[in-house]
Amino acid sequence: MDKIFLQGMKFYAYHGVFEEENKLGQIFVVDVQLSLDLTEASETDELETTVNYGEAYHLIEEEMKESSKLLEHVAGRIAKSLFAHYNRVVALSVRITKENPPIAGHYDGVGIEINRTR
Numbered sequence: 001m002d003k004i005f006l007q008g009m010k011f012y013a014y015h016g017v018f019e020e021e022n023k024l025g026q027i028f029v030v031d032v033q034l035s036l037d038l039t040e041a042s043e044t045d046e047l048e049t050t051v052n053y054g055e056a057y058h059l060i061e062e063e064m065k066e067s068s069k070l071l072e073h074v075a076g077r078i079a080k081s082l083f084a085h086y087n088r089v090v091a092l093s094v095r096i097t098k099e100n101p102p103i104a105g106h107y108d109g110v111g112i113e114i115n116r117t118r
């Protein structure tokens with residue numbers, strides 16, 4: 001299946017289980033992959049025949065602004081919004097990483113990934 005990806009989007013937001021995360025906020029890295037047939041776009045060269053990833057970015061940005069406790073909940077909202085706006089998308093994945101959560105230790109990041117099919 002063909003793919004459109006939005007990779008390494010960074011948002012300052014307030015998701016988290018702990019009060020300090022809701023108050024102080026932190027940076028979240030979001031990677032989204034959309035599965036859809038890109039044959040028509042590859043043949044017609046028309047933006048209307050595909051998903052405009054610039055527009056998709058703004059949908060994701062809107063969901064990131066609304067606070068949730070769990071990253072799973074944020075990712076679920078992003079998935080619902082993208083499916084609702086783009087009938088062409090048949091499956092998608094949303095990955096969200098916290099690079100500096102309040103967890104002592106040395107690591108590159110923690111996070112979740114959900115994979116959904118329409």
Ligand SMILES: Nc1nc2c(c(=O)[nH]1)N=C([C@H](O)[C@@H](O)CO)CN2
Binds near residue numbers: 015016070
């Ligand atoms: N599966 C998850 N585990 C945890 C989450 C989460 O969103 N999904 N969140 C937290 C805290 O908010 C984290 O940032 C600091 O411990 C803990 N575990």
